[in-house]
Amino acid sequence: xxxxxxxxxxxxxxxxxxxxxxxxxxxxFSTITTEIANKVGGDRVMVVGLVKAGIDPHEYExxxxxxxxxxxxxxxxxxxxxxxxxxxxxxxxxxxxxxLLQVGDAFPSLTMxxxxxxxxxxxxxxWHSISNMKKATRVVQDxxxxxxxxxxxxxxxxxxxxxxxxxxxETWVKSKIAELPRDKRKLVTSHDAFQYFARDYGFxxxxxxxxxxxxxxxSKKVAELVQTIKDQHVKAVFFENIExxxxxxxxxxETGAKIGGxxxxxxxxxxxxxxxxxxxxxxxxxxxxxxx
Amino acid sequence: xxxxxxxxxxFTIIVLLLAAIPIWKLTHQAExxxxxxxxxxxxxxxxxxxxxxxxxxxxxxxxxxxxxxWEARQPGETAQKDLPMEFPKEGIDLEIKAEWLPGTPxxxxxxxxxxxxxxxxxTAWGKExxxxxxxxxxxx
Numbered sequence: 437x438x439x440x441x442x443x444x445x446x447x448x449x450x451x452x453x454x455x456x457x458x459x460x461x462x463x464x465f466s467t468i469t470t471e472i473a474n475k476v477g478g479d480r481v482m483v484v485g486l487v488k489a490g491i492d493p494h495e496y497e498x499x500x501x502x503x504x505x506x507x508x509x510x511x512x513x514x515x516x517x518x519x520x521x522x523x524x525x526x527x528x529x530x531x532x533x534x535x536l537l538q539v540g541d542a543f544p545s546l547t548m549x550x551x552x553x554x555x556x557x558x559x560x561x562x563w564h565s566i567s568n569m570k571k572a573t574r575v576v577q578d579x580x581x582x583x584x585x586x587x588x589x590x591x592x593x594x595x596x597x598x599x600x601x602x603x604x605x606e607t608w609v610k611s612k613i614a615e616l617p618r619d620k621r622k623l624v625t626s627h628d629a630f631q632y633f634a635r636d637y638g639f640x641x642x643x644x645x646x647x648x649x650x651x652x653x654x655s656k657k658v659a660e661l662v663q664t665i666k667d668q669h670v671k672a673v674f675f676e677n678i679e680x681x682x683x684x685x686x687x688x689x690e691t692g693a694k695i696g697g698x699x700x701x702x703x704x705x706x707x708x709x710x711x712x713x714x715x716x717x718x719x720x721x722x723x724x725x726x727x728x
Numbered sequence: 729x730x731x732x733x734x735x736x737x738x739f740t741i742i743v744l745l746l747a748a749i750p751i752w753k754l755t756h757q758a759e760x761x762x763x764x765x766x767x768x769x770x771x772x773x774x775x776x777x778x779x780x781x782x783x784x785x786x787x788x789x790x791x792x793x794x795x796x797x798w799e800a801r802q803p804g805e806t807a808q809k810d811l812p813m814e815f816p817k818e819g820i821d822l823e824i825k826a827e828w829l830p831g832t833p834x835x836x837x838x839x840x841x842x843x844x845x846x847x848x849x850x851t852a853w854g855k856e857x858x859x860x861x862x863x864x865x866x867x868x
Contacts, residue, residue: 610861611823615794618818618863638818638863 460583463502463509465520466493467704468563469539471712472576473513475598480587481580484509489706498522503529510583513576516540519560535579542575543568546631561701564719565632566606569712570599605713609720613637616724623723624665624673624693626684629701633719642670644683658687665691672696672726696726775815776842778808783828783835791823815843819865826858839864 459482464470470485477483486502487493493515498506506512506529514520516538526536545558562568577595581588613621621639623630628643642664644657665673665687674696675684688695699722700715709715777798779788784805790798797811813820826837833855840849841864850862 607859611791611859614791614821614823614861617793617814617816618821619816621818638821 457584457586460511460580461509462511462513463505464513465496465498465526466513466515466539468569468712469513469515469572469576471704472539472569472573472598473511473580476573476576476591476595477580478590478594480584480590487703489704489710491703493519493702496520498525506530506534510534511579512536514538515560515562516542517545517558517560517562535583537575537579539572539575540568543571546635548628548631559628559631561629562632563712564630564701565636566602566609566716567636568632570602573598573602601713605716609637609716612720612724616727620671620727622668622670622727624661624670624684624687625699625701626675627701629676630699640668642668644673644687658683662687662690665693671728674699674722674726676701694726697722699723772812772814773844774810775813775820776808776810777822778840778842779803779806779824780838780840781805781826781835782837783832785826785828785837788824788826788837791825792820815845817866819863821861821863823861824852824858826854828854828856830856832856 459480460477462473462477462481462483464473464483464485465487467485467487467489470483473481473483484505486498486505487496503525506526509530510533512526512530512534514523514526514536517540519540520526520538523536523538530536540560540562543562545562547556548559549556563572573595577591580591584591618638621634621637622642623634623639624642624644626644628641630639630641633639634641642661644661664670670691670693672694673684673688676699684695687693699719700709704710704712704715705718707714709718777790779790781803782805785803787801788799788803788807789796792811792813797813798809800807820841822839822841824837824839828835834853835855836851836853837858838849838851839862840847845866848864848867850864852858852860852862854860
């Protein structure tokens with residue numbers, strides 16, 4: 437009996453110790469990876485999202501306070517595919533044992549020409565493909581499991597639940613987009629962020645800018661785009677939540693196309709678009725209803 | 729014809745007016761029908777769809793552009809129909825929804841679409857229910 441009690445006591449202490457273990461500290465440089473880390477890690481992680489909704493990730497530069505968070509983090513999440521041009525500084529600031537994970541680098545990239553078409557770059561906006569989101573979920577699950585193998589089952593259960601949510605979202609997206617004839621799937625946006633989305637759902641993209649929001653517009657490119665919109669009978673053009681829609685308004689005045697609405701291209705927004713599910717519902721509904 | 733010239737002139741005008749009413753109605757209808765144009769786009773043509781189920785479903789629906797264009801209850805293992813629709817060179821999406829009785833194992837439906845460009849086939853899998861979008865493009 438005594439031996440049984442001792443064993444029971446030791447087991448209880450062990451369980452209590454595991455439960456009381458500090459959560460894994462995660463620093464995230466994308467609103468998308470912040471959501472994935474929270475969904476997969478659950479109460480076993482403490483995620484600090486350093487790039488917040490509405491901040492342009494193409495232009496973002498880490499502040500000294502951000503680097504302090506990086507110092508303390510066990511896992512640092514970045515978009516990858518060259519979205520963050522400051523990963524060298526993150527590596528220098530991070531503790532030797534911490535892991536810097538550029539999530540998008542774990543799966544294939546689409547490439548594109550920059551403004552002026554002299555250089556090919558990777559398109560970093562991989563999250564507009566739901567299948568990429570599922571892959572990213574597994575990548576984050578693996579990274580968290582390596583850091584805390586004791587939580588393997590919890591991370592697997594959370595990841596499975598999130599992937600099931602993504603499956604349900606994907607069914608809705610496919611059904612909604614099927615309302616739009618394939619010959620009307622022409623997307624004019626204020627920067628070229630929807631290539632993965634276009635690949636998955638049969639759209640052709642006509643961007644006003646190249647891949648980065650810092651690309652400057654040439655009058656020649658605007659003239660070409662105006663002609664394309666007229667030739668292709670594009671019904672609507674879209675602007676983005678962190679862009680100046682002035683140029684698009686000028687283009688619509690010349691072409692007769694209407695402003696289709698605001699799209700979330702570079703990450704999550706606020707309110708109904710503060711979640712990935714909400715952002716996709718907003719973007720897909722806006723696109724389909726405007727182009728019908 | 730006898731009578732005053734004034735009476736004859738008034739009579740002629742009345743006869744002409746009475747004849748003008750049906751002529752105006754007839755020509756007006758013809759113009760209206762010409763204005764409305766054909767009710768279907770010029771490129772619209774019958775598309776032959778064949779559904780072949782590995783297990784007979786309890787029911788199915790086929791949707792095109794968000795609208796149910798074909799549905800059936802207890803259709804057996806094969807169903808086919810001609811449906812008029814536009815088939816652009818970019819292709820068409822068909823949403824296929826199906827339900828099977830509880831206990832039916834993982835099963836499949838093959839969808840064959842024949843149109844001016846030829847025949848294309850897609851297969852979708854489901855377990856007791858299915859809701860998927862299949863794309864059919866020019867096979868050439």
